[in-house]
Amino acid sequence: MPVFWLVIIVLALAAAGYLLGRSRALQSAGGDSRNLHSQPNYYGSHVIMWVTVPAFGLMIVWLLAQPLLIDGRIAAQLPDTAVSEDTTLGLVMSDVRRVADGLDRAVGQGAMTEEQAGSVATELADLREQLAEVGVALGSNVSSDVLNAAQRYRDFKATGSLLMGIVVIALAIAGLILALLRTTNEFRARNVVERGVLTILMFAASIAILTTIGILLSLVFNTIEFFRLYSAWDFFFGLEWAPSFSGRGGASSLGVLPLLWGTFYISLIALLVSVPIGLFAAIYLSEYATPRVRAIAKPLLEVLAGIPTIVYGLFALLTVGPMLVSVFGQNTVGWMSGGTAVMTAGLVMGVMLIPFVSSLSDDIINAVPQAMRDGSYGLGATQSETIRQVILPAALPGIVGAILLAASRAIGETMIVVLGAGAAARLSLNPFEAMTTVTAKIVSQLTGDSDFASPEALVAFALGTTLFVLTLGLNVLALYIVRKYREQYE
């Protein structure tokens, strides 16, 4: 039974259950909802919960588990001869799935009947051509072992989804009956429904957390794998980044320091650009701008934050880089040899961060109570004295938090660096030289054609972990500072 219809049936049951639950509750209260413990809607919702939650829960688990179970059974039944020397079990199994898929499609498009698909044998028909006609291309002729396996695969799948349909609907009906039996005017439906809603909310929140943990674990395991192949000391303290490419052989130097230096240098320039400009913009917007200017300027500034970073990268590559070369290049002072440089990426990243800094600082400055301003004006302070000596000191912890958040964005930024900073890992103080960052190298190490199990590819995970720890630390620090500040006025 297709999943779509199954969902429709369960939802229909739920809708019917809602009405039944409601009316049953009203009936048990003699038609007067004041005799009920909860509002009638809660009794209906209570039935919906019992119908949908177990049924859909089981369905999801079943849909996840079924392919795994069937794969295991089929693989166990494959004769040894099916897996010849130049293939692996995994490749054969994917063949089996493709053939089964092809048979499904052939039946769906009317090229075969259901019986034909079940009984067809390689000797009788040219299956590869038949399947190609319905749009499933196979690399080689289908062996009889694979065909048999594919047919069994289809059988299992059909049985499986039929079973699933039966069990899910049975569960939904059972839930419906159980919930209706519990529905009396004494039953505390509101409490049950509200606890159910709470559980859904908690589930949603925990998915975000679990995902983070999942990402972290995948990083950590691959990082451990990397450190098995490459010494941690050389990674953390190596001064040279020179991965050897696959095929050419030779040992790689995978020191992280040149990359960290590039990351740090570019972020520093980005912050030197964005912090003063963003902060001044925030002061203007929150303290001096008239409401009309503010209503126009603030959204405009925040539009900058919505521009995809790849566009900033293009801006760096096509506009800022050549412009810097024309000022600092070979024809003038000769500091800069190419458009891609720390300065290019840093300036553009700084522009990207301006709205980030200004928007957060603006909120923080606005959170300083009006009483502080009144107090200062009442003592004969001018507006600029008030801003410098009262408002900024009061807002300082929050502003520092905003800057740290901006810094962690700068460290994690990728596209601007890929396009604007160049690809050479280098330990240098000259901001007009090309350098590269941790993020850019993660991209290049994973998108190359090197073997995925080699240290040259796995190093990307170690780099990712390093970056994760760095930005996490900065974020935690920033949030701590911001929160500490918030406590002062609330």
Add this chain to the structure above:
Amino acid sequence: MNDMRLTERATDMKEIKITAEGVDVFYGDAHAIKDVSVEIEDKTVTAFIGPSGCGKSTFLRCLNRMNDTIDIARIEGDILIDGEDIYHPKVDPVQLRAKVGMVFQKPNPFPKSIYDNIAYGPRIHGLAKTKADLDDIVERALRRGALWDEVKDRLQEPGTGLSGGQQQRLCIARAVATEPEVLLMDEPCSALDPIATAQVEELIDELRQNYSVVIVTHSMQQAARVSQKTAFFHLGILVEYGETGEIFTTPKDSRTESYITGRIG
């Protein structure tokens, strides 16, 4: 309220410090103050009383041009301090506010140390040449604010860590530190408990020796306790102004009498 004591107050004439003539205030289209004229004496505590929204705080904020910080406020009429029009174009409101200190309804110490809170005004106006001068000013202001003994050992602690009453006295000391000639107080005790209120009232009475104090209050008992002159505002109009003792015992206007006896407001 002890009526006998009220009528026996010293009522000798003093110099006029502030003169307001035909003052009107508009907030946008709302006419908040209507043709108010009043003469406020030096070295006197003058109380503004009246029901909420009667314009007494608005009028108070005209006296140091705090209404200038509100975009939609518009003021007409003349206000003179020591015979000088404070709304004259050549008067800098910043200079004026140094001369006319203000204490607000809610204590609003800056998130700085106690010392820096007091030193804020003197530093801005360059009142102290040396660190020792500044120390003197801070000590004097805190003594006038009746707070010195409580905080002298912890001047570097944050002003926000004091209790509500101490914070308000800190704000008064902060206003006194810039050597103003007039002190405006906008319901200075409304956020304080009775004990802290008593301390602040005692302080207000002492401040009368050196300053002209104008206090807005919701509490008629407070007006009777601390002030020598009382002005009763109602719906933006100055209904009655006179000796506190007379206002509270023999009001001339029926509205004043109704308010004081609790029938309106």
